[in-house]
Amino acid sequence: MEQEKVIQAKDLKVYYKDHKKNPLSRQHRKQVLKGVTLDIYEGEILGIAGESGCGKSTFAKAIVGMNKDIEGELIQKYGDPQMVFQDPYSSLNPSKKIGWLLEEPLKADKTRTWTKEERKKRAKEILKAIGLQENILDRYPSQLSGGQRQRVSIGVALMKSPKILIADEPVSALDVTIQAQILELLQELHREMGITILFISHDLRVIYQICDHVAVMHEGIIKEYGVPKDVYKNPKSEYTMQLLEAAGIR
Ligand SMILES: Nc1ncnc2c1ncn2[C@@H]1O[C@H](COP(=O)(O)OP(=O)(O)OP(=O)(O)O)[C@@H](O)[C@H]1O
Ligand SMILES: [Mg+2]
Known part of the structure; x- marks a missing residue:
């Protein structure tokens, strides 16, 4: 085929x-x-x-x-x-916690409205998919390693299930x-x-x-x-x- x-x-x-x-x-x-x-x-x-x-x-x-x-x-x-950028240091807003960063694409989703609970649930699903623990949600990007940050960047890109x-x-x-x-x-x-x-x-x-x-x-x-x-x-x-x-x- x-x-x-x-x-x-x-x-x-x-x-x-x-x-x-x-x-x-x-x-x-x-x-x-x-x-x-x-x-x-x-x-x-x-x-x-x-x-x-x-x-x-x-x-x-x-x-x-x-x-x-x-x-x-x-x-x-x-x-x-969705795009993942080269540099995980500059692609994540340093003043926002990981939970906020993950949920952000859903708040801006023009195709549907996500409730707060749905957003949190999705963020947890994605965290699992990218191999990170839930305790990371309350941290800032500067409190993560480079590899963890790049996982988060990939996670942000995946939140809306892009093709x-x-x-x-x-x-x-x-x-x-x-x-x-x-x-x-x-x-x-x-x-x-x-x-x-x-x-x-x-x-x-x-x-x-x-x-x-x-x-x-x-x-x-x-x-x-x-x-x-x-x-x-x-x-x-x-x-x-x-x-x-x-x-x-x-
Ligand atoms: N916003 C911009 N304004 C003007 N020129 C730009 C802009 N972005 C890229 N360029 C120029 O376009 C050309 C291609 O840049 P591009 O970033 O696509 O290269 P690249 O293949 O991704 O390189 P690298 O492997 O270094 O990332 C370069 O000459 C670059 O200077
Ligand atoms: Mg390039």
């Missing part, structure tokens, strides 16, 4: 304001995505690799609607994909053993909730380990796409080959 596409990017172009250029000139836009065509299939983990600055986060932000200056098509089967989770370098800020635990958690959520994951990472080995497909991005376009095993064995682009060599994989 052919799997359904949950996101289709067709010749997607994303621009930012270019502050270096004269704001009075007509073209003060900087193009970062230069025509990305990419499908994300229901229930898969798609990895995006590529060097710093190539446009990975720009693509992620376009999907969640954080980038507005866009051309091309972005077709989404479901609304409301799609976008994880932008979710383990880069963590040390190796904690990285492994968070990757294990993402895989578990993927298995148990059937959630589709867009996984952005510098780390080609991690992508190999957890992703069904990999897309290699370079200077705002997709250079290579396929099943990691095939791509790593037989890269078609020179750029992918360089990345693999730099990572010591070839």
